[in-house]
Structure formats: C-alpha cells, structure tokens
Amino acid sequence: MRRSSRLPDHFEPNPLSQLLAERRAAGLEVLDLTASNPTACGFDYPEAEIRSALSAPSVLRYAADPQGAPTARQAIASYHGHGLRAEDLLLTASTSEGYALLFKLLGNPSDEVLVPSPSYPLFDWLARLEGMVARPVSSYFHERWHLDLGALEAAVSERTCAVVVVNPNNPTGQFLSKTEWKALTDLCARRNLALLVDEVFSDYALEAAGDALSTTLEERDPPCPLFLLSGLSKIAALPQVKLGWIAVRGPGAADHLEALAFLADQYLSVSASAQAAAPALLALAPSLQAQVRRRLRANLRALDASLAAHPQLSRLPVEGGWSVLLRRPALEGDEACACRLLRETGVLAHPGSFFDLPADGHLVLSLLTPETVFREGLARALPRL
Ligand SMILES: Cc1ncc(COP(=O)(O)O)c(C=O)c1O
Structure with missing residues (x-):
C-alpha cells in the first residue's frame, strides 16, 4: 500500500523517549523537569466555575x-x-x-x-x-x-x-x-x-x-x-x-x-x-495566569539560587514564557547529556537539540514544573553537568 511521503519514515521513539518509557515501565522514579501540561502541575483550578461554563444551556x-x-x-x-x-x-x-x-x-x-x-x-x-x-x-x-x-x-x-x-x-x-x-x-x-x-x-x-x-x-x-x-x-x-x-x-x-x-x-x-x-473561561484567565506566573518566578529564583553553587553553569534570560535554557559545558552532545542525566539521576530535561539550538551545551527546563520537583531535580542534576 502506498503511503503519503508527508509522514515520518518510522515512528521509533528517540533515545530519550525510549529511555523514559523503559524507566517508567520498570517503575523507576522520574523527576520530570519538562512538565508543560498545566492541568498536571498542581494548580488550583476553580472547578465549579469551569464545570458550569462547560455546561451552559446553549451546548444543547x-x-x-x-x-x-x-x-x-x-x-x-x-x-x-x-x-x-x-x-x-x-x-x-x-x-x-x-x-x-x-x-x-x-x-x-x-x-x-x-x-x-x-x-x-x-x-x-x-x-x-x-x-x-x-x-x-x-x-x-x-x-x-x-x-x-x-x-x-x-x-x-x-x-x-x-x-x-x-x-x-x-x-x-x-x-x-x-x-x-x-x-x-x-x-x-x-x-x-x-x-x-x-x-x-x-x-x-x-x-x-x-x-x-x-x-x-x-x-x-x-x-x-x-x-x-x-x-x-x-x-x-x-x-x-x-x-x-x-x-x-x-x-x-x-x-x-x-x-x-x-x-x-x-x-x-x-x-x-x-x-x-x-x-466565562476567559474571565478566569487572570487568576489562573497569576498562579502560573508565581510558579514561573519561584522556579526561576530556585534555579538562580542553585546555579550560584555551580559556576560552570548558567541560564539565559527568560523574557517570557514557560521555559528556561540552561547552559552547560558542551563536553557531550545535548541528547547524550539528557539521557545520562535520566539514567544516573532520574531527572528528565529536554536537550537543546530538540529545539534546534545552534550548538550543543543547552538543556531546556520547564518553569511550570511543581516547585518541590523542580528544586529536587536541580539538586540532583546540576552536580552532574
Ligand atoms: C509556541 C506554541 N504554540 C502553540 C502551542 C500549543 O497550543 P495549542 O494547545 O493551542 O495547540 C504551544 C504548546 O506548547 C507552543 O509552545
């Protein structure tokens, strides 16, 4: 059967995804510093308002x-x-x-x-x-x-x-x-x-x-x-x-x-x-954004405090958004580094190469990550970079 050339040649997971799947299947801990799904990041959603907005009479x-x-x-x-x-x-x-x-x-x-x-x-x-x-x-x-x-x-x-x-x-x-x-x-x-x-x-x-x-x-x-x-x-x-x-x-x-x-x-x-x-959901946006912004700022502060003890590492400015770029000595490729971190520490970070960073030496962290996970992940990962 012919198939469109618009599709990928294969659907094999990349080495990091493969490693992650194996770790999860083996029941091993993962400290996910790439969390980007806000509904799984411990925010306090106004449930009653959201449910009621989604069940307006006009939906019939x-x-x-x-x-x-x-x-x-x-x-x-x-x-x-x-x-x-x-x-x-x-x-x-x-x-x-x-x-x-x-x-x-x-x-x-x-x-x-x-x-x-x-x-x-x-x-x-x-x-x-x-x-x-x-x-x-x-x-x-x-x-x-x-x-x-x-x-x-x-x-x-x-x-x-x-x-x-x-x-x-x-x-x-x-x-x-x-x-x-x-x-x-x-x-x-x-x-x-x-x-x-x-x-x-x-x-x-x-x-x-x-x-x-x-x-x-x-x-x-x-x-x-x-x-x-x-x-x-x-x-x-x-x-x-x-x-x-x-x-x-x-x-x-x-x-x-x-x-x-x-x-x-x-x-x-x-x-x-x-x-x-x-x-109704747009009316809730400012208070949800305020929670998210508090999280982003708290994690950025935690990152800066942790980086103070690791002069070989730094971060780039975060003008806006939910991610931060961590700069590290490029002694190994980004993907190899992310795989090693996951294997050795259980910490999941995205390699800069996933986002086409121009050179090795970057990891991408999500500032949306729940604060305790973020801090523990940094404590485990930064000494290994
Ligand atoms: C730049 C950018 N645009 C769009 C999206 C996703 O938006 P949607 O859920 O509306 O497809 C993302 C999600 O991470 C994003 O990073």
Missing part, C-alpha cells in the same frame, strides 16, 4: 458558524483589546489547527515558511503535513536573542509564502523588540509575505527588555497580512478545552478571513461547549 443546540460563535469571538476580542473586533477572529480547536488552516490558505505543495530558530519544534511537522517546508533561519544570541533579519531576507525565495515567529518565543523566551517588529513587517510587506505570530505565551512576561513588543496587536494597521495565533491552552492554562483562534489584520484581512472561514467550514471542529464556555 448546534448553530454552526465557520468563523466561530459571535459571543465567543466578542469575548476574545475584548480580552485582547487593542481595537480587535469579533469580525477579525476565526476560532479553531487549537493553535495547531490554526497553523494547518493558515498553511492551506497561504501555500501550495513544496512552498516554504521561514521560521527563526530555535523555535517550537512542531512547525516542521505542521508544515510538512500540509505538503510544505518549514525552513529554519538561525537567530543569534548576544546578551539576548536577536532575529537575523539579513539571513531572513536572504532566505526568501519564490517559494516563500510566510514568516512564522513566536512572541515570546518557545523555548528561548525572546520577545520581539519594537525595532525587530518594524524591520520584520517591512520585510514581509516588501517581499509579499504573510506574517504569522504565535502569542500563546504573551501574558507571561518575566524579564522582558524595555523595548519588548508585548503583543503585535499594538500595531493596528500592519503593512503586511498579519495572522496572530493564540488560545486557551496557555492564556487560561486550559489545554483540554481545545479552543484557539486566529486574529487577522493588515492588507486583505477581510478576504483572508472569508477564505479561512471556507477552510474551517470543511471541518467545523470547534465544539459547542468550548465556544459557549469561552467568555
């Missing part, structure tokens, strides 16, 4: 709207502010689905999107599954991460249809600076490219620089088509609700929304309960 009626229920879109527009309107939005079941719709909208098979890297590793597959290619363009680190705008411009070809940035980025935590934003939108306008900006972490600024662009919605009239992606999975720490959205601005926005609605109409994948619950 099916009122299909390919753009998404107007009441949900209005609540999202009000949440974001900056002049966003309900008609600028299209609802999706997740940001992943948002990317799939946008790649269908923007590209033909073998077209490319440029992705400043390191970045969210899923882009490779999300593009490939649409028959497209996500081409990484390395950012560089000098006191903070910077987009390499010259390299981005040089990478544009007749196949390029868009640039995809994450603001703040995962896993580097980098916010776009206002200067980068201006140069990036100018580049996209000049080269006829769309700009996709993933702002799922934009509410989680931690050590943002003075010129950080906290949200690209500050720009009401961008010179290029702008597609902003976000959703409840990070904004309200509710990934299980499965509600994301795309906000569209810039030249041709109304036409792009019409085409996106056509695409979404083929699937109609957003559930009635997620749409009905959106206004």
Whole structure:
C-alpha cells in the first residue's frame, strides 16, 4: 500500500523517549523537569466555575458558524483589546489547527515558511503535513536573542509564502523588540509575505527588555497580512478545552478571513461547549495566569539560587514564557547529556537539540514544573553537568 511521503519514515521513539518509557515501565522514579501540561502541575483550578461554563444551556443546540460563535469571538476580542473586533477572529480547536488552516490558505505543495530558530519544534511537522517546508533561519544570541533579519531576507525565495515567529518565543523566551517588529513587517510587506505570530505565551512576561513588543496587536494597521495565533491552552492554562483562534489584520484581512472561514467550514471542529464556555473561561484567565506566573518566578529564583553553587553553569534570560535554557559545558552532545542525566539521576530535561539550538551545551527546563520537583531535580542534576 502506498503511503503519503508527508509522514515520518518510522515512528521509533528517540533515545530519550525510549529511555523514559523503559524507566517508567520498570517503575523507576522520574523527576520530570519538562512538565508543560498545566492541568498536571498542581494548580488550583476553580472547578465549579469551569464545570458550569462547560455546561451552559446553549451546548444543547448546534448553530454552526465557520468563523466561530459571535459571543465567543466578542469575548476574545475584548480580552485582547487593542481595537480587535469579533469580525477579525476565526476560532479553531487549537493553535495547531490554526497553523494547518493558515498553511492551506497561504501555500501550495513544496512552498516554504521561514521560521527563526530555535523555535517550537512542531512547525516542521505542521508544515510538512500540509505538503510544505518549514525552513529554519538561525537567530543569534548576544546578551539576548536577536532575529537575523539579513539571513531572513536572504532566505526568501519564490517559494516563500510566510514568516512564522513566536512572541515570546518557545523555548528561548525572546520577545520581539519594537525595532525587530518594524524591520520584520517591512520585510514581509516588501517581499509579499504573510506574517504569522504565535502569542500563546504573551501574558507571561518575566524579564522582558524595555523595548519588548508585548503583543503585535499594538500595531493596528500592519503593512503586511498579519495572522496572530493564540488560545486557551496557555492564556487560561486550559489545554483540554481545545479552543484557539486566529486574529487577522493588515492588507486583505477581510478576504483572508472569508477564505479561512471556507477552510474551517470543511471541518467545523470547534465544539459547542468550548465556544459557549469561552467568555466565562476567559474571565478566569487572570487568576489562573497569576498562579502560573508565581510558579514561573519561584522556579526561576530556585534555579538562580542553585546555579550560584555551580559556576560552570548558567541560564539565559527568560523574557517570557514557560521555559528556561540552561547552559552547560558542551563536553557531550545535548541528547547524550539528557539521557545520562535520566539514567544516573532520574531527572528528565529536554536537550537543546530538540529545539534546534545552534550548538550543543543547552538543556531546556520547564518553569511550570511543581516547585518541590523542580528544586529536587536541580539538586540532583546540576552536580552532574
Ligand atoms: C509556541 C506554541 N504554540 C502553540 C502551542 C500549543 O497550543 P495549542 O494547545 O493551542 O495547540 C504551544 C504548546 O506548547 C507552543 O509552545
């Protein structure tokens, strides 16, 4: 039987996942410093409010709207502010689905999107599954991460249809600076490219620089088509609700929304309960975010205190988001280091190579990890690095 070449050649787990599965099957302890599922990280969720939001009377009626229920879109527009309107939005079941719709909208098979890297590793597959290619363009680190705008411009070809940035980025935590934003939108306008900006972490600024662009919605009239992606999975720490959205601005926005609605109409994948619950769940977002931010800050403080005893190790600034990059002497490759740590100490950390860090010498830790696990994990792992 023939199978699409868009799929991976094999589904073998990588060595770290394999080791993890073996450890868990053997009942051995794992101190998971990569925890990124907020519903399994010990937060205090207002259960009654969440249950009641998800069981509104309107969930008994099916009122299909390919753009998404107007009441949900209005609540999202009000949440974001900056002049966003309900008609600028299209609802999706997740940001992943948002990317799939946008790649269908923007590209033909073998077209490319440029992705400043390191970045969210899923882009490779999300593009490939649409028959497209996500081409990484390395950012560089000098006191903070910077987009390499010259390299981005040089990478544009007749196949390029868009640039995809994450603001703040995962896993580097980098916010776009206002200067980068201006140069990036100018580049996209000049080269006829769309700009996709993933702002799922934009509410989680931690050590943002003075010129950080906290949200690209500050720009009401961008010179290029702008597609902003976000959703409840990070904004309200509710990934299980499965509600994301795309906000569209810039030249041709109304036409792009019409085409996106056509695409979404083929699937109609957003559930009635997620749409009905959106206004109430968004109202809970500030208090859930406050809990998450307390966790992120507490873990960052614990990391700094632990690093003081290990001068060979350091961390990079965390302008925002849920991850931190730990820098270590690159005496062994990142993946080998992560495997050794897991084997010797039971501590699970992600190798920087999983996120296309430009060189060995980085581990990625999740600041969402429950604090006691994070501290114990650091105490075991740092002396072995
Ligand atoms: C940059 C980025 N975008 C999107 C997502 C996931 O969003 P969703 O659950 O809406 O697909 C993640 C999850 O880690 C992420 O890191």
